[in-house]
Amino acid sequence: MDDALRQAIELLLDPPAHPDVSRGYLDLLQSGTDAPSNSGVIQKAWASRAGSMLYDHAQLLNRRLLSATRPPLDWLGVPPGGIALDVGSGPGNITAALARAVGPGGAALGVDISEAMLERAVAAQAGPRVGFVRADAQRLPFRDASFDAVVSLAALQLMPDVVAAASEMVRVLRPGCRIAVMVPTVGPAAAMRVLAKGGARFFDEDELGDVFEGLGLAGVRTRTRGPIQWVRGQKA
Ligand SMILES: C[S@@+](CC[C@H](N)C(=O)[O-])C[C@H]1O[C@@H](n2cnc3c(N)ncnc32)[C@H](O)[C@@H]1O
Secondary structure (H helix, E strand, O other), rough: HHHHHHHHHHHHHHOOOOOOOOOEEEEEEOOOOOOOOOOOOOHHHHHHHHHHHHHHHHHHHHHHHHHHHOHHHHHHHHOOOOOEEOOOOOOOHHHEEEEEEEEOOOOOEEEEHHHHHHHHHHHHHEEOEEEEOOOHHHHEEEEEOOOOOOOEEHHHOOOOOOOHHHHHHHHEEEEEEEEEEEEEOOHHHHHHHHHHHHHOOOOOOOOOHHHHOOOOOEEEEEEEOOOOOEEEEEEO
């Protein structure tokens, strides 16, 4: 087992007696989850092999062209040798970028609910410093204050209980460390109607910033570029 998965197991609230890492990721969802689940067509697509492949290609192109879709790695300031968490990690390239930003001795973990996405992430990105966990972001399996940075890109809009997911991100972050979240916001009405019909929500200008402030994050900043919004903050 790679070191990153070993680290993931060490950080668990309730480590299983026989962790299942048979598919290259740590699977914590075999027995199901009682957190609310998303049955919309968008999440169904991300849970399928074809949909996850399409998404993977689209996001690579998107990130090459649009700097607003890339995470603020320098701003996160993960200390050398630290550990970062990517929530709703999809194909895992952001998780791998986080691990590179942490530098030697550090690691990054990605959490996702979709087996198809995790399969792609493991094939393309997993290694000694990059590990993936199948779990629900609305009930993260990690102990409090486990991570030196937490990011989540284009994933919160798919979660039925956004406040639970945001609160979990803050809970697992160490005091003094930073969080950066990217979500779709109120943008061109037609695109937003498509998202809403597909089971993804979009956020009002101050909505997510207010949620994170309510959870005690300090210095919360929101930046919106067209239909993309970044919310950043620091745990006191
Ligand atoms: C649009 S993709 C974004 C992937 C990646 N963050 C990126 O930016 O390329 C959204 C991801 O969130 C995951 N997701 C949705 N609901 C989730 C949940 N409750 N817990 C964990 N992951 C979830 C989906 O399976 C999907 O892989």
